[in-house]
Structure formats: C-alpha cells, structure tokens
Amino acid sequence: MFTIEAIFIGKLSGAAFAGHSMAIQVIMVFFAVLLTFVVGASLIINRHLGAGEKHEANHIFGQAMILGIIMALAFALIWHSGAIYLFRLIKENGESAAQAAGVTYLQTISYFAPLLITNFVAVGIIRAVGDTKYSMTVNVFINSLNLVLSPLLIFGLFGLPRLEVKGAALAAGIAHSCGFLISFYLVRSRKLQIYLSFRELTTPRWSSFKQLFNYGLPTTVEQLTWALGQLVVTSYVAGIGVTTLTVHAVFLRIQAVLSMVYMGFALTAMTTMGKNLGADENVLAEKMAHITHRVMAVFVFVIVVIMMLFSKILIVVFTTDPATVALGRKVIFVFAAAQIPKAMSNVLAGNMRGIGDLKWLMWMTMIFVVTFEISFNYFAAFVLGWGLYGVWGIQTADEGVRLVLNYWRFKGGSWRVRSKK
Helix, strand or coil, X not given: CHHHHXXXXXXXXXXXXXXXXXXXXXHHHHHHHHHHHHHHHHHHHHHHHHCCCHHHHHHHHHHHHHHHHHHHHHHHHHHHHHHXXXXXXXXXXXXXXXXXHHHHHHHHHHCCHHHHHHHHHHHHHHHHCCCHHHHHHHHHHHHHHHHHHHHHHHHCHHHCCCXXXXXXXXXXXXXXXXXXXXXXXXXXXXXXXXXXXXXXXXXXXXXXXXXXXXXXXXXXXXXXXXXXXHHHHHHHHHHHCHHHHHHHHHHHHHHHHHHHHHHHXXXXXXXXXXXXXXXXXXXXXXXXXXXXXXXXXXXXXXXXHHHHHCHHHHHHCCCCCHHHHHHHHHHHHHHHHHHHHHHHHHHHHHHXXXXXXXXXXXXXXXXXXXXXXXXXXXXXXXXCCCHHHHHHHHHHHHHHHHHHHHHHHHHCCHHXXXXXX
C-alpha cells in the first residue's frame, strides 16, 4: 500500500515524496510496538494449536485484541497531536513542503487509526498462525481498493477534488477500514484456526496479559529499536538534503516490497518451527529451517542481479527527477548488496522466534542499532562525508555481522540437542 502511494506521490514533487516517506517511517515505529501482541500471541497460539488446545488459543487471541484496541486509540491521538513536531527534523532551504506533506499525511490517517491498527493486529495473528490464504485475501482487497482510490483522490480524477498527499492518506484509511470489516467477519466465521469470542474480548485477564508481554516484549523492543534506528538514520539523511532524502526514500520503498517476501518466509519459518516443537517434532523443525534458508538464498540472489541490471527503471518508477535518478543509480549497488544478508537474517530470525530465543534477538538488535545504525552512520555520513554510500554501506555491514552471530547461536541452540534424542 505504501509503495503504491509512494509511486503516485513521487509524481507530485520530490518534497512530497520525501515527507510521505518519513511519515511512513514514523508509522512503522508505532507498528513495532504492536508486535508485542502480534508476535507474543502468535507464539503462544501456535504452541497451543500444535498441542491441540484450541480453546486456549482462542482465549489468547481475544486477550491480544483487547490490548490492540486500546493501543489503536492511543496511537490515533499521538499521530494527530504530535505530527507537527516530528517533521521539524527535515532540513529544507527556506521551504517547508516536505514537512507539510508529512504532517498532512500523518494527521489525516490518524482519523482511521483505530480501525487500521486493530486490523493490523488481527491480520498479523491470522497470518502468523498459518491461515495465510485468508490474510492474503484481506490484504489483496485492501491494496486493490487503495490502488483504485489513490489516483482518484491524489490527482482529482473524474471530477473529484485534487487532494494530493491528503488524498493518499484518505485512500489508505478507507481501504483499511473496509479491510477491517472483512477481518472481523473472518475471525467470527469459524473458518480460521482461531475464533474471536465476544466473551474473551470483553473479559480481560491479567495473567494472560502478563503472558503476552513476557513472550512479545522482547520482539517489540527488538523491532521498536530497529524502527527507531531507521527513523534516526532517516533524520541523518534529511539533514543532508531533500534530494538525498528522496533517493533514500526510494530505496526504502523498494526494500519495503522486498521485505514483504522476507517476512513471508520468516513467518513461515516461525510458524512451522513453533508448531513442530509444540508437537515434539524437533527433527522436522530443523529440516524445515534449512529448507527456508536455502529457498531465501536463491530468491535474494536473483533479486540482487535484477536490481543491478535494471537500476534506472526501478528508480524512475518512483520519480523522474534527474538529480534523484542520477544519485540513485550510483548508490543502488550498495543498496542491493545490503539485501543479501538482510534477507537471510530475516528468515533466520523467524526460526529463532519459533524456538523462543527472543531475548537474544532483542539484545542483538539493540546493540547493533546503537553501534552501527546510530553511531557508525553518523560518523560515515557527516564526519567522513560518505553520505548515502555510508548509510547503506553501514547497513550492509550491520546485517552481515548480525547474520553470522545469529547463525552461530541457532546452530548451537539447546533445542537441537533435544532433536537428537
């Protein structure tokens, strides 16, 4: 959805594109907080489903949705009231077009946040427990509706008002609100492995909340740290200039599309690992882990080759600004190289989440974000003057070292000892 928006908004101006991209980075930070309930619930539910305990799985689902609804209301208020302060980070020469675009997008979408965020939590859990056909149906519908509404409202086609960035936010909000209705039907239809009971939804239980936080908090801290790190890096790039920020935004949009594939394999790894361990099938769990790693390796190699061969086409899809295209074509080789360790790390992390090795992932992310993303990036971008080359070069090093350490941890885990008995 965000990539479709970015393509259309890129036709307005580089400043609008940059402001929209930073708004998405802000939203991603808040979505990271929701992973407490999505990942925590998914890990617990998968173990219950693997053990045949469906009632307990439904209970955890209901409790996660209670917390998701509360957070949705809180986030809506924060997005609307705090937007004007967040976008002062963008450095512009006597103008404020990028800042205005970011504020407009975030404040507009805040009106739809309660339904958008609640739907994010519900679909995330549906996907993570293995009902991917249904989560796909919901998201294909949302993206299809957004694809229709975005150009109509952004450019004012067929007599509709030209709303530009605000139109993009309205299209996203309307599409997600409609998607929420489909998700609500599904979780009440008994077609899924899980079922949303009104009794569970209206009967909060502290012990279940505590269990969700215990399982989900490490992943939330991990993802929140990563998202905040990316926001800090984006602020560094914004401080260099709007053209550099625009190129960075293009790369983030391309990576966002690729990350959907990375996430798909990571969720598959997490789900199969959790269910196999819940059923005491440790040997099968390890076998499936190796298969997902190999498939991911083949995919990312092909993608890197394509990006290097068709670099100009990829950038022009988002913007035709000559300065942006020229800089993007120079830096895209560094960006492409970063995708190899990033893809492999995502799948490996999915397997480790399925095992339950969450605190290791949390501490690794915290250490590497502070060391590489925040400290080294500042040094490379401003002290050494490497600009965008330094930003993506540091990310390549970050993902590469983390991949090696995570693989060492995965291969030496105590769960493998149990699989040999």
